[in-house]
Amino acid sequence: MKRSEVDRSKLSPMMQQYLDIKDKYNDTIIFYRLGDFYEMFFEDAVICSRELELALTGRNAGLDERVPMCGIPYHAYTGYLNKLIDRGYKVAICEQLTDPKETKGMVERDVVQVVTKGTRIDNLLNEKDNSYVGNIYDFEYCYGVSYTDITTGYFYALIIEHDSNKLIKEIVNRNILEVIVNSKIDREIISALRDNYHILVTIIDDIYELDDYDYLYKNIQDIRLVTTIKHLLQYIIETKKGNLSHLQEVEVININKYLTFDVHTKKNLELTETLRLREKTYSLLWLLDKTKTAPGSRYLKTNIENPLTDIEEINRRYDIIEKLLTEFILKEELQRELSEVYDLERLVGRISYGNLNARDLLQLKYSLKVLPNIKRILEELNYGKTIETLDEVYNLLEKAINEDAPITVKEGGLIKDGYNEELDEIKRIRSGSKDFILQIETDERKRTGIKNLKVGFNKVFGYYIEISKGNIPLVKDEFCYERKQTLANCERFITPLLKEKENIILGAEEKIINLEYKLFMDIREYVKGYIGKIQKISRIIAEVDMMASLATVSEENNYVRPTITLERNIIIKDGRHPVVEKVNKSDYVPNDIIMGKGVDILLITGPNMAGKSTFMRQLAIIVIMAQIGSFVPAKSCSIPIFDKIFTRIGASDDLVSGESTFMVEMKEANYAIQEATPNSLILFDELGRGTATYDGMSLAQAILEYIHDTIKAKTLFSTHYHELTSLALDLKNLRNVHVSAVEENGQITFLHKVKQGAVDKSYGIHVASLAKLPPSLIKRATEILSVYENKGNKKETFVQTSLFLQPEEKEEEPNYIEEELKKIDPLSITPLDALNILYDLKQKIKDKE
Ligand code: ADP
Ligand code: MG
Numbered sequence: 127m128k129r130s131e132v133d134r135s136k137l138s139p140m141m142q143q144y145l146d147i148k149d150k151y152n153d154t155i156i157f158y159r160l161g162d163f164y165e166m167f168f169e170d171a172v173i174c175s176r177e178l179e180l181a182l183t184g185r186n187a188g189l190d191e192r193v194p195m196c197g198i199p200y201h202a203y204t205g206y207l208n209k210l211i212d213r214g215y216k217v218a219i220c221e222q223l224t225d226p227k228e229t230k231g232m233v234e235r236d237v238v239q240v241v242t243k244g245t246r247i248d249n250l251l252n253e254k255d256n257s258y259v260g261n262i263y264d265f266e267y268c269y270g271v272s273y274t275d276i277t278t279g280y281f282y283a284l285i286i287e288h289d290s291n292k293l294i295k296e297i298v299n300r301n302i303l304e305v306i307v308n309s310k311i312d313r314e315i316i317s318a319l320r321d322n323y324h325i326l327v328t329i330i331d332d333i334y335e336l337d338d339y340d341y342l343y344k345n346i347q348d349i350r351l352v353t354t355i356k357h358l359l360q361y362i363i364e365t366k367k368g369n370l371s372h373l374q375e376v377e378v379i380n381i382n383k384y385l386t387f388d389v390h391t392k393k394n395l396e397l398t399e400t401l402r403l404r405e406k407t408y409s410l411l412w413l414l415d416k417t418k419t420a421p422g423s424r425y426l427k428t429n430i431e432n433p434l435t436d437i438e439e440i441n442r443r444y445d446i447i448e449k450l451l452t453e454f455i456l457k458e459e460l461q462r463e464l465s466e467v468y469d470l471e472r473l474v475g476r477i478s479y480g481n482l483n484a485r486d487l488l489q490l491k492y493s494l495k496v497l498p499n500i501k502r503i504l505e506e507l508n509y510g511k512t513i514e515t516l517d518e519v520y521n522l523l524e525k526a527i528n529e530d531a532p533i534t535v536k537e538g539g540l541i542k543d544g545y546n547e548e549l550d551e552i553k554r555i556r557s558g559s560k561d562f563i564l565q566i567e568t569d570e571r572k573r574t575g576i577k578n579l580k581v582g583f584n585k586v587f588g589y590y591i592e593i594s595k596g597n598i599p600l601v602k603d604e605f606c607y608e609r610k611q612t613l614a615n616c617e618r619f620i621t622p623l624l625k626e627k628e629n630i631i632l633g634a635e636e637k638i639i640n641l642e643y644k645l646f647m648d649i650r651e652y653v654k655g656y657i658g659k660i661q662k663i664s665r666i667i668a669e670v671d672m673m674a675s676l677a678t679v680s681e682e683n684n685y686v687r688p689t690i691t692l693e694r695n696i697i698i699k700d701g702r703h704p705v706v707e708k709v710n711k712s713d714y715v716p717n718d719i720i721m722g723k724g725v726d727i728l729l730i731t732g733p734n735m736a737g738k739s740t741f742m743r744q745l746a747i748i749v750i751m752a753q754i755g756s757f758v759p760a761k762s763c764s765i766p767i768f769d770k771i772f773t774r775i776g777a778s779d780d781l782v783s784g785e786s787t788f789m790v791e792m793k794e795a796n797y798a799i800q801e802a803t804p805n806s807l808i809l810f811d812e813l814g815r816g817t818a819t820y821d822g823m824s825l826a827q828a829i830l831e832y833i834h835d836t837i838k839a840k841t842l843f844s845t846h847y848h849e850l851t852s853l854a855l856d857l858k859n860l861r862n863v864h865v866s867a868v869e870e871n872g873q874i875t876f877l878h879k880v881k882q883g884a885v886d887k888s889y890g891i892h893v894a895s896l897a898k899l900p901p902s903l904i905k906r907a908t909e910i911l912s913v914y915e916n917k918g919n920k921k922e923t924f925v926q927t928s929l930f931l932q933p934e935e936k937e938e939e940p941n942y943i944e945e946e947l948k949k950i951d952p953l954s955i956t957p958l959d960a961l962n963i964l965y966d967l968k969q970k971i972k973d974k975e
Pocket of ligand 2 (some may be wrong): 738739740811
């Protein structure tokens with residue numbers, strides 16, 4: 127049965143209420159609160175029963191047929207909710223707004239928040255990741271993009287030129303999980319985001335009209351950015367409903383302020399996760415992350431994804447690391463203190479949403495406790511930035527919040543004794559009465575002479591006097607005992623006095639709970655006034671934490687402070703790939719990378735497995751580390767600031783978008799060629815490998831020439847086309863280098879050492895033999911190779927003159943005639959036969975032409 131097909135007038139009032147709400151949330155699953163359950167109806171029920179493996183039942187709602195329904199217990203809903211969100215659904219939580227016990231007629235209900243991929247705030251979020259919800263506002267001549275992490279309140283905005291590829295790259299690059307778009311946008315962009323990158327896309331044109339959040343963009347002049355921000359605001363206010371006072375002033379991103387690279391490069395270089403397993407372990411982030419706080423870890427990740435281009439800031443960071451390394455005792459103390467600091471950014475988010483509990487406030491307190499120490503250490507380090515310590519907040523929390531407060535805020539136990547007089551007084555009354563009741567036991571034993579008389583308490587009957595079966599005859603009327611409950615071996619009574627005291631206790635209990643709740647809310651409101659300050663502290667803590675982490679890693683692995691030069695020269699002595707070095711138990715072979723004046727391109731040749739790809743990645747990683755402000759794995763390093771990095775490395779087939787390797791390869795090459803500047807770094811690893819030999823080689827050469835003559839970017843280009851090495855004769859800014867290997871008794875040892883000049887022998891077969899392919903197969907391959915090698919010599923000159931002829935076919939023809947001629951024994955044929963054969967051959971050649 128479908129929602130749209132029912133006769134609404136026949137429906138029960140509750141189902142009508144449901145449908146009125148559901149009408150406003152068409153594309154969203156409604157969790158509709160009914161007592162202790164969230165129920166889903168109609169199509170929502172069908173979806174949920176399928177996705178969550180729930181039994182599909184039905185509910186009588188006034189119609190002939192039952193309405194499809196399924197449900198989940200409200201106290202265990204988060205697991206179900208997360209499953210739906212992960213699968214790309216939106217869920218609206220619809221709560222009971224009035225207490226069913228106190229309501230006559232229908233309980234009021236409404237949606238209190240909508241949970242979506244980009245706007246979830248639950249504790250299941252990975253604390254080391256940011257999760258962003260963003261928007262695209264198509265202005266038809268450019269795009270406005272803004273995005274925010276609503277758990278921390280960080281908010282960014284930027285303008286992107288009207289180029290859909292660039293737009294998609296930016297969205298994907300920035301880890302935006304969900305976007306709102308206005309309806310002007312090209313549908314192809316929507317499907318690319320949805321289908322290729324699993325981004326949740328919603329089309330909404332509304333823009334936030336009020337000024338409640340104008341502090342977010344008060345310093346932004348560009349009206350396009352303001353419109354974009356308001357477009358996103360409208361959506362998050364709609365979905366989150368609650369207070370968003372933790373949103374932070376929007377940071378306008380100027381793309382030029384950062385070293386940029388696309389998603390492929392991020393993947394290829396394994397910056398935040400590895401290519402094959404897509405895990406953090408063995409990524410650059412894994413190596414560099416010795417942070418102590420979640421904000422620090424997230425900040426490091428953001429920096430790895432967005433290294434700087436500002437020389438001053440980069441040098442400032444080197445100075446800090448240097449300082450931390452000399453003041454290592456202070457550094458260790460600093461890190462000890464940092465490890466006491468909780469996730470302030472997300473705590474602040476919870477303060478703002480109002481779902482903060484006493485334990486959160488305790489976490490805030492423990493974090494604040496170490497701030498004075500951190501402040502002192504920063505001063506001793508001449509850090510250049512300082513933090514407020516918020517002593518007043520700390521003192522309040524220390525005085526007020528009970529150390530072992532429960533998670534819930536409506537059961538009391540939140541507030542410490544001595545914080546509030548009234549509360550203490552009620553508590554005194556309560557415990558006074560409790561003492562009194564204990565006293566009653568002794569008194570009554572005496573009065574009645576019943577030795578085993580007991581006073582007890584249970585939730586249903588309250589306080590009672592319990593007398594065992596055997597002693598019942600001793601109970602006299604004058605005691606004024608009123609029988610309440612009869613059990614197998616005893617009876618329970620109450621007395622007026624007991625009842626009176628009980629009322630006092632229960633009354634006090636209720637007052638305590640209410641008063642504690644109120645006090646707690648006041649404290650929460652008070653802390654809310656500090657949101658901005660706590661965020662400021664948190665930003666500095668995150669940065670300090672990252673710097674301490676970089677210092678630790680530099681120290682452990684013997685990194686060196688880079689020198690940033692204003693010339694376009696790269697001089698790296700004994701550079702290493704930091705992750706390969708860390709993972710390879712055997713010794714890593716350091717390599718120089720020298721690209722001084724007049725050298726823009728290194729053409730790298732060498733056998734498979736020699737270390738070409740590692741050598742190339744090593745340069746990119748060193749550049750990225752240097753521009754984060756980290757020391758680098760080398761003996762010495764002098765490099766310029768790069769603006770962009772482009773890579774085409776290995777077979778990173780874009781399985782998701784289903785394009786062929788070669789197409790991906792050419793697209794990435796094209797992207798680099800279109801976007802690179804003389805200040806960029808290009809890494810092309812075996813470009814052209816994905817197509818036929820001569821195609822690939824021709825393209826590779828043409829691309830090299832183009833980079834050399836037109837782009838002039840620093841480029842590392844590895845190739846297995848040895849023919850290309852002769853390009854060094856023509857392209858004056860190109861140098862050949864090779865990675866050597868030694869061969870002994872048919873075995874090959876890789877030295878991983880990069881040397882000047884070209885190498886011209888392929889060791890592929892030897893590598894195959896190392897891989898233990900069958901010996902007969904290896905022998906056959908060796909034979910075939912020798913045939914090709916003999917042919918190859920002829921091709922050399924050919925390759926250099928013109929690449930576009932088809933040499934294989936040219937060689938076939940003489941072969942055919944050769945074959946025919948070989949068949950003939952001139953001494954055993956007649957002159958006429960000879961003439962005929964000659965005629966035939968000529969005819970054959972003519973046919974071919
Ligand atoms: P290629 O691209 O030439 O086929 P790779 O760069 O993929 O070679 O390296 C092959 C293997 O050699 C890798 O497993 C890597 O761990 C190791 N390797 C590469 N360079 C070095 C080096 N400088 N020192 C030690 N091991 C290295
Ligand atoms: Mg390789």
